[in-house]
Structures are given as C-alpha cells and as structure tokens.
Amino acid sequence: MEDEKTLSILVVGSVAFDAIETPFTRVEQALGGAASYFATAASLYNQVNLVAIVGSDFPHEYLDFWRSRSVNLAGLQVEEGKTFFWRGRYHMDMNTRDTLDTQLGVYADFHPVIPDQYRDSSLVFLANIQPELQMEVLEQVSGARLTVLDTMELWIMTARPQLTEVIKRVDVLLMSEEEVRQYTNQASVVIGARQLLDMGLKYGVVKLGSYGALLFGADGTYFSAPSYPLEEVIDPTGAGDAFAGGFLGYLSTVALNEDGGYAVDDLKRAVVHGNIIGSFTCGDFSIGALRNLTLTDVATRYKELVRYSHFDPNWVSTRR
Amino acid sequence: MEDEKTLSILVVGSVAFDAIETPFTRVEQALGGAASYFATAASLYNQVNLVAIVGSDFPHEYLDFWRSRSVNLAGLQVEEGKTFFWRGRYHMDMNTRDTLDTQLGVYADFHPVIPDQYRDSSLVFLANIQPELQMEVLEQVSGARLTVLDTMELWIMTARPQLTEVIKRVDVLLMSEEEVRQYTNQASVVIGARQLLDMGLKYGVVKLGSYGALLFGADGTYFSAPSYPLEEVIDPTGAGDAFAGGFLGYLSTVALNEDGGYAVDDLKRAVVHGNIIGSFTCGDFSIGALRNLTLTDVATRYKELVRYSHFDPNWVSTRR
Numbered sequence: 227m228e229d230e231k232t233l234s235i236l237v238v239g240s241v242a243f244d245a246i247e248t249p250f251t252r253v254e255q256a257l258g259g260a261a262s263y264f265a266t267a268a269s270l271y272n273q274v275n276l277v278a279i280v281g282s283d284f285p286h287e288y289l290d291f292w293r294s295r296s297v298n299l300a301g302l303q304v305e306e307g308k309t310f311f312w313r314g315r316y317h318m319d320m321n322t323r324d325t326l327d328t329q330l331g332v333y334a335d336f337h338p339v340i341p342d343q344y345r346d347s348s349l350v351f352l353a354n355i356q357p358e359l360q361m362e363v364l365e366q367v368s369g370a371r372l373t374v375l376d377t378m379e380l381w382i383m384t385a386r387p388q389l390t391e392v393i394k395r396v397d398v399l400l401m402s403e404e405e406v407r408q409y410t411n412q413a414s415v416v417i418g419a420r421q422l423l424d425m426g427l428k429y430g431v432v433k434l435g436s437y438g439a440l441l442f443g444a445d446g447t448y449f450s451a452p453s454y455p456l457e458e459v460i461d462p463t464g465a466g467d468a469f470a471g472g473f474l475g476y477l478s479t480v481a482l483n484e485d486g487g488y489a490v491d492d493l494k495r496a497v498v499h500g501n502i503i504g505s506f507t508c509g510d511f512s513i514g515a516l517r518n519l520t521l522t523d524v525a526t527r528y529k530e531l532v533r534y535s536h537f538d539p540n541w542v543s544t545r546r
Numbered sequence: 547m548e549d550e551k552t553l554s555i556l557v558v559g560s561v562a563f564d565a566i567e568t569p570f571t572r573v574e575q576a577l578g579g580a581a582s583y584f585a586t587a588a589s590l591y592n593q594v595n596l597v598a599i600v601g602s603d604f605p606h607e608y609l610d611f612w613r614s615r616s617v618n619l620a621g622l623q624v625e626e627g628k629t630f631f632w633r634g635r636y637h638m639d640m641n642t643r644d645t646l647d648t649q650l651g652v653y654a655d656f657h658p659v660i661p662d663q664y665r666d667s668s669l670v671f672l673a674n675i676q677p678e679l680q681m682e683v684l685e686q687v688s689g690a691r692l693t694v695l696d697t698m699e700l701w702i703m704t705a706r707p708q709l710t711e712v713i714k715r716v717d718v719l720l721m722s723e724e725e726v727r728q729y730t731n732q733a734s735v736v737i738g739a740r741q742l743l744d745m746g747l748k749y750g751v752v753k754l755g756s757y758g759a760l761l762f763g764a765d766g767t768y769f770s771a772p773s774y775p776l777e778e779v780i781d782p783t784g785a786g787d788a789f790a791g792g793f794l795g796y797l798s799t800v801a802l803n804e805d806g807g808y809a810v811d812d813l814k815r816a817v818v819h820g821n822i823i824g825s826f827t828c829g830d831f832s833i834g835a836l837r838n839l840t841l842t843d844v845a846t847r848y849k850e851l852v853r854y855s856h857f858d859p860n861w862v863s864t865r866r
Contacts, residue, residue, distance in 0.1 A: 320733065413640065416777045437757040440775075450772040450855050457736045494857040521863035532859040535770050537814040539852040543841035
C-alpha cells in the first residue's frame with residue numbers, strides 16, 4: 227500500500243469563464259469549466275494535479291485559491307489570449323439549458339501535457355473534453371490505480387468512435403442517464419449500463435441529477451444512492467463535475483483490497499460523497515458553495531442521507 | 547387494537563377497459579381503472595372493499611378473480627350500459643402518454659354508495675376520481691384510522707377548489723412530482739410538499755415513477771425510497787394505483803402506536819412496498835403481473851432493495 231501522502235488525483239479538463247442566466251438571476255464572468263469544479267471539490271480530500279489551459283486574462287485570485295487548497299498548478303498552461311468562455315441559460319425546471327455562446331479562446335489549441343511531477347498520480351479523472359485529448363492523457367499516464375472518464379452529449383454525437391476507444395481503456399465511466407440512452411440506444415438504463423460494462427469497464431456510474439445516482443459493477447454490483455433534498459437550486463452548473471470530485475476524492479482516502487481493487491462498500495460511499503458534493507454545488511453560482519466547504523459539512527449531510535434513505539432491513543412476509 | 551381480521555381496506559375508484567399502445571406492442575379491451583389495480587394489489591395483504599361501477603358488458607371472469615382474492619364486491623354497481631373505456635398511447639420513453647379516446651359509459655352517472663357492511667373499513671383509499679365524488683365518500687365513512695387520497699392533473703386543472711377541500715380532510719396525499727408542481731406552483735418539490743402538509747395532511751407521498759418515491763411528514767419526516775430497477779417496462783399503466791395498493795396494504799397489517807398513529811418505520815416500509823408492487827405492475831399489461839404475485843415475491847424484492855440502497859451508516863470525516 228502506498229503512503230497516503232503520495233495519493234494525488236490528476237484531472238485534465240476545461241477551466242473557463244461562465245455567464246449563466248437562470249429564471250431567477252444571472253451572473254457574468256464566473257469561474258467555470260469542469261476541471262475548476264472538480265479540482266475545487268476533490269482538493270477537499272487530497273492533493274489535486276491540474277492539467278488545463280487558460281488565457282492571459284485569467285485572474286491570479288483563482289490560482290491563489292487553488293494553491294491554498296493544495297491544487298498543484300504545474301500542469302496549468304497559461305497562453306496569450308482569452309480563456310474559454312461559455313454562456314448558457316437555464317429553463318424553468320433548472321434541469322435543461324441552452325448554450326447561447328461558446329468562445330474557445332486559447333482552448334482551441336489545447337493539448338494536455340502531463341508534467342513529470344504528476345506522473346505518479348494514483349487516480350486520474352478525464353473531464354468531458356474531446357476524446358482524442360482524453361486518449362493523449364491516457365498515453366502519458368500509466369500505473370494509475372483508477373482511471374475515471376466523463377463525457378458529454380457533444381462527443382457522443384460527433385466523436386463516437388474515438389469516445390468508444392477511450393471507454394475501452396478506463397476503469398470507470400460517469401454518464402448522465404440521457405447520455406447512457408444516447409450512447410447505447412437502449413430505453414432501459416439497466417440494459418444500457420450493462421452494455422457499457424461489457425466494453426471492459428469495472429464500474430459505470432449513472433448520474434440522475436436531482437434523483438441521485440446509480441452504480442453498476444462488472445461484478446454484478448448495483449447500488450442506488452439517494453440525492454440530498456434541496457429546497458432551492460441556485461445554479462446546477464458543475465454539479466456533475468463536483469460529483470466526480472467527491473467520488474474520486476473519497477476514493478483517494480481509502481486503501482485497496484488485497485486483490486488491488488476497491489471494496490464495493492467504498493465505491494458505494496464514493497457515490498454518496500459525489501451526490502453530497504454535487505448538492506452543495508447547486509447552492510450557489512460557480513464554485514461559490516465549494517470554497518468554504520469542509521469535510522465536516524460533508525459528514526453532516528452523509529449522516530442525514532443515512533437517516534433519509536435507510537429502512538428496516540428485516541421485514542419478512544408472515545402471510546401466505 | 548382491533549382484531550386483525552376486522553382490518554379491511556375501502557377503495558373507491560374506476561374500473562375500466564383499457565386499450566394501450568406502447569412503442570413495442572399493443573393490447574385491446576384489457577382490465578384497467580385505478581380501483582382494479584388497487585384492489586388486486588391491496589388484496590395481497592388484506593380484505594378489500596370495492597366501490598365502483600361497471601356496465602353490463604363487464605366479464606364475470608374478473609369478478610370471480612377478485613372474489614377469489616377476498617375482494618368484497620358488495621359495493622360494485624353493475625348498470626345497463628358500457629363500462630368506462632380509455633385508449634392511450636405511450637411515447638418512446640414509456641413515461642409520457644397521450645389519451646386517444648375516453649368513453650365514460652355508465653361511469654358518467656356514478657355516485658359512490660358505501661354499503662353498510664363496508665362502514666367499518668379501517669383504511670380508505672380515494673382513487674383519482676372527481677373530488678366531488680371523493681368528498682361524497684368521506685361523508686359516508688367515519689372512524690377510519692387512515693384516509694389516503696390520490697388525484698390527477700385533470701382535477702388540479704378543472705376542480706382545484708373541490709380538490710383543495712378534499713386534501714384538507716384526509717391524512718395522506720399521494721401525488722406525482724409533476725402534480726405537486728402543478729398544484730403548488732413551486733419548482734422545488736421539497737417546498738411544494740411542505741406547502742401541502744401545511745394544509746393539514748399528516749403525510750405526503752411524492753411518486754417519482756422510475757426514480758422511486760419520497761415521504762414527507764408533518765412531523766418533519768423525510769424518506770427517499772429507491773425504485774426497483776427494471777430491465778424492461780412492458781406497460782406502466784396502473785403502477786401508481788398499485789403503489790397505493792402496496793402502501794395501504796402494508797399499513798393494514800401493522801398495529802398503531804399508542805398515540806393512535808403509525809410508526810414512522812412502518813410508513814417507510816409502506817412506501818417501499820408501494821414501490822415494489824408498482825415495479826411488478828410494469829412487467830405486464832393490465833393486472834397481468836399482479837394476478838399470481840405473492841407476498842413471498844414481494845419479500846424477495848424487499849431484500850434486494852435493502853442490498854441495492856443501504857450503505858455504511860458510520861462514515862465520519864477523519865480529516866480537517
């Protein structure tokens with residue numbers, strides 16, 4: 227078993243500025259991008275090694291914040307030009323959204339380079355960038371104990387063969403329910419998830435948004451994690467990336483089984499952590515709700531979720 | 547505490563013929579109607595007293611089946627004419643459907659009459675008929691230990707004041723998530739459910755279809771019940787009515803607390819039973835999957851759901 231101190235989490239993904247409109251309010255030039263949410267969330271648990279690209283307009287404030295959270299920025303490329311920009315508008319249900327504008331800026335020429343000091347990263351998260359770039363990352367890291375892949379509808383539609391190759395190379399795939407249906411063309415998420423596992427994954431996690439998440443294992447594991455009930459959703463942007471941060475973050479704190487794999491109970495806990503971190507993210511714009519979050523806050527929601535979802539395990543029929 | 551034998555469940559609702567088209571298959575002249583699903587499901591647990599109306603075209607076969615399941619038919623009115631008929635078509639996602647035809651037949655003049663032998667029914671289920679008829683039922687039963695109300699979008703839209711009066715008179719309200727939003731005009735189901743509880747309910751159950759169900763209590767109870775994962779949904783018609791049958795059916799088998807209320811653990815178990823019975827219902831058209839179901843089958847899925855949804859209750863943060 228490695229010394230716990232050596233356990234770091236590599237993330238490759240986008241760092242961006244978001245402009246977001248909801249039916250209730252709006253925000254301009256907020257810190258966004260999958261890697262921003264992930265790094266902020268996962269750094270609650272362990273050191274995060276960030277690989278991304280930003281323009282010369284990117285504020286030092288965020289870099290200072292991440293350094294204060296033991297996010298290693300050696301792999302953050304800073305190039306002359308503009309940082310990736312995204313403008314979106316949420317519908318009344320806060321679940322669906324339209325993209326109003328995308329400006330790639332310096333991201334257009336991004337190729338991930340993994341610094342030498344990152345090469346012993348134990349856990350690797352490939353955020354939802356182009357599958358070709360995800361593959362470039364996989365070819366630069368070896369010996370990771372866990373590789374986790376995220377993606378998005380755009381790549382399922384436009385880069386399916388390349389995405390398929392990446393799926394075949396990783397341990398865990400995170401997908402929303404809609405993405406599972408799109409990729410597998412199966413109405414049943416249960417059948418779709420099994421089809422994905424048959425491609426060689428050890429685990430598949432199906433994110434259900436406000437309904438929680440499902441864990442499917444190649445070993446037959448099935449687990450349904452409850453969502454944390456929210457009275458108000460301010461902005462769901464980044465909740466899925468923060469979910470991944472909680473999931474990998476938690477797994478970075480546990481020891482492996484003797485056979486080199488994770489205990490199923492740890493994977494279940496990891497999905498619950500993902501849901502909890504995702505739920506906090508929805509409580510504010512950008513990484514606002516994650517900045518001052520502590521693992522004590524996470525533990526409080528964890529205990530609540532136990533109370534909210536467990537029921538008498540011992541009922542048996544005494545009739546007929 | 548009453549003798550268990552006296553615990554019977556009154557249901558008032560529709561008995562109908564359904565013609566159903568799904569993307570995969572279709573069925574004509576199948577037994578349908580909320581009370582049909584409910585009575586078949588709840589009679590797994592205890593005696594059911596049925597109040598409904600059918601036409602002279604209604605087959606004896608179904609009556610014989612219900613009698614064999616200890617469904618009391620003294621309150622089933624048989625009138626010259628046609629039985630209520632509904633034709634619907636499900637969309638590809640099997641969650642949304644269009645009504646293609648509705649023929650009220652003898653149901654047009656239905657007024658529920660509760661036979662004397664039903665008056666000591668301990669649990670009362672008002673299926674999704676017009677609120678005026680639901681109120682007529684409430685005025686004929688008194689002393690029930692539990693009254694449970696179901697409704698549908700049509701009455702929220704067309705009979706809201708009458709529905710409101712009924713909600714104020716019952717103990718438990720079952721609603722789909724969409725119905726909670728429609729009735730309360732709240733985007734948040736958590737806030738919507740609290741608003742409903744404030745009308746005087748003891749409990750509200752929010753049905754989430756394939757995502758399970760939520761229980762909200764006026765005492766602050768919150769419980770999220772997992773759904774049973776299905777590889778295939780043949781026909782979801784009646785799953786909500788069968789859910790109610792499992793919910794009330796289970797509650798009819800337990801003793802009350804000393805204060806005359808149900809134990810919260812029993813209400814949680816009841817929601818789990820509802821989800822399980824609903825899941826079976828989706829496995830076939832009409833009541834096909836409920837005809838030969840036993841409580842042993844229910845107990846098997848109950849144990850599976852424990853395994854599928856429980857996680858280590860004892861995780862605590864050991865850092866920061």
